[in-house]
Amino acid sequence: MTISIWRYSHLALAVSSFVFIVLAAVTGIILAFEPISEKTRPYKVGDLDSITIAQTIRTFKNKYPEVIEMEVDANNFFSASVFTEDGDNLNGYFDPESGVFLGEKPERPRLFQFVTTLHRSLFLKGVGRFFVGLCSFLLFLIAVSGAILIVKRQRGFKQFFSKIINENFSQYYHIVTGRISLIPIVIITLTGTYLSLEKFRLIPEHKNLQHEIDYGNIAGTPPLNFHEFPFFNSTPLSAIKHIEFPFSTDVEDFYTIKTRKSELKINQQTGGIESEMPYPLTNFLSSLSLSLHTGKGSIGWSLILALASLNILFFVYSGFKMTLVRRKSSIKNKYRKDECEYVILVGSENGSTLGFANLFYNSLLKAGQKVYIDELNTVSPYKKLKHLIVFTATYGKGDAPANASRFLKIAQQELKQPFSYSAVGFGSLSYPDFCKFATDVDKHLETFGFRSVPLYKINDKSFASFLEWASVWSSKMNVPIQLPKEQDVLKAKKTKSFEVTYKTSVHKNPDATFMIELRPKGMQRINSGDLLAIYPKNDHTERLYSIGKKGKAIRLSVKHHQKGLGSDYLNNLSPNDILKARVIKNIKFHFPKKAPRVILIANGTGIAPFLGMLEENKKKVPANLYLGLRTEASFELYQHLINHYLKSGKLTNIHLALSREKENLYVQDLLERDAAFIANALENRNVVMICGSLNMQNDVLKTLDTICKDRLDKPLEFYRERQQLKMDCY
Numbered sequence: 001m002t003i004s005i006w007r008y009s010h011l012a013l014a015v016s017s018f019v020f021i022v023l024a025a026v027t028g029i030i031l032a033f034e035p036i037s038e039k040t041r042p043y044k045v046g047d048l049d050s051i052t053i054a055q056t057i058r059t060f061k062n063k064y065p066e067v068i069e070m071e072v073d074a075n076n077f078f079s080a081s082v083f084t085e086d087g088d089n090l091n092g093y094f095d096p097e098s099g100v101f102l103g104e105k106p107e108r109p110r111l112f113q114f115v116t117t118l119h120r121s122l123f124l125k126g127v128g129r130f131f132v133g134l135c136s137f138l139l140f141l142i143a144v145s146g147a148i149l150i151v152k153r154q155r156g157f158k159q160f161f162s163k164i165i166n167e168n169f170s171q172y173y174h175i176v177t178g179r180i181s182l183i184p185i186v187i188i189t190l191t192g193t194y195l196s197l198e199k200f201r202l203i204p205e206h207k208n209l210q211h212e213i214d215y216g217n218i219a220g221t222p223p224l225n226f227h228e229f230p231f232f233n234s235t236p237l238s239a240i241k242h243i244e245f246p247f248s249t250d251v252e253d254f255y256t257i258k259t260r261k262s263e264l265k266i267n268q269q270t271g272g273i274e275s276e277m278p279y280p281l282t283n284f285l286s287s288l289s290l291s292l293h294t295g296k297g298s299i300g301w302s303l304i305l306a307l308a309s310l311n312i313l314f315f316v317y318s319g320f321k322m323t324l325v326r327r328k329s330s331i332k333n334k335y336r337k338d339e340c341e342y343v344i345l346v347g348s349e350n351g352s353t354l355g356f357a358n359l360f361y362n363s364l365l366k367a368g369q370k371v372y373i374d375e376l377n378t379v380s381p382y383k384k385l386k387h388l389i390v391f392t393a394t395y396g397k398g399d400a401p402a403n404a405s406r407f408l409k410i411a412q413q414e415l416k417q418p419f420s421y422s423a424v425g426f427g428s429l430s431y432p433d434f435c436k437f438a439t440d441v442d443k444h445l446e447t448f449g450f451r452s453v454p455l456y457k458i459n460d461k462s463f464a465s466f467l468e469w470a471s472v473w474s475s476k477m478n479v480p481i482q483l484p485k486e487q488d489v490l491k492a493k494k495t496k497s498f499e500v501t502y503k504t505s506v507h508k509n510p511d512a513t514f515m516i517e518l519r520p521k522g523m524q525r526i527n528s529g530d531l532l533a534i535y536p537k538n539d540h541t542e543r544l545y546s547i548g549k550k551g552k553a554i555r556l557s558v559k560h561h562q563k564g565l566g567s568d569y570l571n572n573l574s575p576n577d578i579l580k581a582r583v584i585k586n587i588k589f590h591f592p593k594k595a596p597r598v599i600l601i602a603n604g605t606g607i608a609p610f611l612g613m614l615e616e617n618k619k620k621v622p623a624n625l626y627l628g629l630r631t632e633a634s635f636e637l638y639q640h641l642i643n644h645y646l647k648s649g650k651l652t653n654i655h656l657a658l659s660r661e662k663e664n665l666y667v668q669d670l671l672e673r674d675a676a677f678i679a680n681a682l683e684n685r686n687v688v689m690i691c692g693s694l695n696m697q698n699d700v701l702k703t704l705d706t707i708c709k710d711r712l713d714k715p716l717e718f719y720r721e722r723q724q725l726k727m728d729c730y
């Protein structure tokens with residue numbers, strides 16, 4: 001399959017460094033616990049901000065005959081090396097206020113020593129260090145290419161953190177966790193690379209600074225007691241890293257003090273600063289890299305490093321899993337392209353559409369047809385082509401998948417001979433432009449080919465819809481085909497348990513319509529307008545119902561059909577029964593977040609999502625409902641709810657069109673009657689939502705189009721493109 005250069009780079013880098021990355025991540029997780037274990041040791045005493053160097057030196061000089069050095073480490077533990085009255089050398093942690101010895105510095109645990117060597121050099125010394133450094137840089141490139149892939153997927157930097165639709169576990173969490181840990185991973189990899197470059201002396205190190213001191217002219221007067229030294233008195237312990245005491249009493253022997261910013265030489269007799277050298281930038285970068293890479297001194301950052309390393313392992317797992325799924329669906333042909341009457345062209349990014357196309361390809365071969373399969377971008381003249389079948393997914397904002405990006409530009413010049421075609425769109429209702437690219441392809445092919453079967457749109461890889469299309473295609477083309485059963489090809493969809501909490505009696509309604517309320521067991525994100533898929537045969541057969549939300553529960557309005565698989569199943573349920581179902585996001589049909597007014601048009605059970613939307617219309621956005629039912633009695637099922645919404649201001653007004661009462665009205669008649677209002681509403685960017693039967697939708701669209709053309713001089717399409725029309729009809 002054609003994949004974008006960025007994805008290819010991301011994958012190639014990951015494959016080439018995968019073993020090192022896994023090792024570095026596992027050892028990184030373990031090492032992140034070293035700073036945590038150090039920080040929790042009981043050596044933090046006193047507030048180093050409020051104790052001056054002078055105070056501490058005085059305490060130590062009073063208590064110990066000789067002080068050699070003092071140190072404040074990244075954990076703010078104070079340590080020193082001193083000689084006692086008995087001539088013993090005490091080396092370890094002290095209380096800087098009292099001078100009390102707290103304990104020796106413990107030896108570094110062997111586990112951390114072992115893991116550090118593995119992490120730094122894989123026990124291969126220089127060679128290992130080189131590969132680890134290189135892989136650190138490769139991991140940086142992987143993070144950058146991954147970030148670019150997210151930007152491309154989200155269509156821009158600004159949308160980098162905007163919502164991602166969870167279609168697939170590996171893909172979803174690869175991206176979600178990738179966004180969260182991007183910065184820590186970039187920091188880990190850049191600092192790792194820096195430290196490696198330093199080890200190979202590619203970055204200069206300045207361990208010993210060269211102070212320029214004129215030793216011939218060092219003054220020993222006026223003498224000062226060390227606790228009167230201005231620098232000692234004005235500098236808190238927290239500002240220093242290390243103090244080296246003068247070795248002798250000679251005036252040329254200085255206190256050497258390393259602060260966080262510079263190194264100073266202090267005259268031991270006068271207390272004057274003989275020299276101060278700020279650290280070069282490389283020293284600063286080196287110590288910053290070390291702290292950031294190891295987490296030394298910070299429990300919080302160490303935990304972030306551990307989580308980021310853990311995340312790297314998850315990236316390896318989920319990344320390879322996605323790649324395997326993509327690879328599984330590759331293209332293999334039995335016949336050459338110029339031998340075949342049937343040609344299947346596929347637009348697929350993640351491989352699932354190609355999987356469906358391959359099933360269809362095999363069933364045509366089994367039916368004895370000569371068929372050729374390829375990607376949409378590779379379209380070329382096919383000598384014997386009679387019928388073209390296009391299977392394509394949609395990406396981005398209704399765009400082509402990577403392997404179909406050029407199709408619309410080149411198809412016409414490549415396909416010169418007469419041919420018929422059928423197009424199938426694979427998409428998701430969770431995106432606003434459902435199967436948009438398939439629609440574009442279908443429309444484009446119509447200009448130079450003959451459409452045999454109308455465009456079919458398949459939501460969320462529904463196998464049942466695919467079989468439905470295949471059977472329409474088979475009878476239209478007169479080619480008997482047999483496709484495998486879903487359970488032999490696909491994994492079962494993940495369902496959740498829902499408990500029936502309320503149900504009206506179907507007998508009380510003249511149209512055999514009933515309402516049923518279901519409460520999800522556990523957490524479930526639901527919006528009115530989403531779809532509920534139920535499985536009446538407890539297999540892969542799916543039936544969809546439009547959801548109206550009621551608090552945390554779901555309210556469906558269902559018309560009972562005698563032989564209706566889904567409606568019969570739901571009708572046989574009673575309160576407290578449990579059913580398995582799943583919610584399908586349908587964001588194109590959610591209540592608009594920003595609209596000055598919403599006009600809701602429904603017939604029959606199409607009212608269900610609108611009941612939920614009105615229930616949740618807390619901002620009281622003006623809403624006008626046009627509802628088509630058969631009789632006055634049909635309305636009884638909804639009347640109490642509608643009255644409640646009217647009273648609370650959640651619904652502005654309702655216009656009932658009753659088709660079996662004496663006026664014989666349909667919703668489109670009422671729209672015609674209110675043409676001036678509708679035209680004004682569209683002009684003022686109000687949103688029109690339609691839910692119900694496809695017949696009603698067609699009639700309503702015709703009426704709206706006429707209103708637009710007559711009163712606004714524009715086709716309805718204009719307003720549809722301005723996102724003012726939302727539809728969900730069946």
Ligand SMILES: Cc1cc2nc3c(=O)[nH]c(=O)nc-3n(C[C@H](O)[C@H](O)[C@H](O)COP(=O)(O)O)c2cc1C
Nearest residue numbers: 348349350351352353393394398427428431434435
């Ligand atoms: C980033 C992204 C964007 C998508 N955009 C759309 C879209 O605009 N319209 C649509 O109908 N489906 C959209 N989809 C859904 C895919 O088209 C759908 O899942 C399809 O079955 C994937 O096929 P494939 O596995 O062959 O690539 C999008 C999916 C992803 C991951």
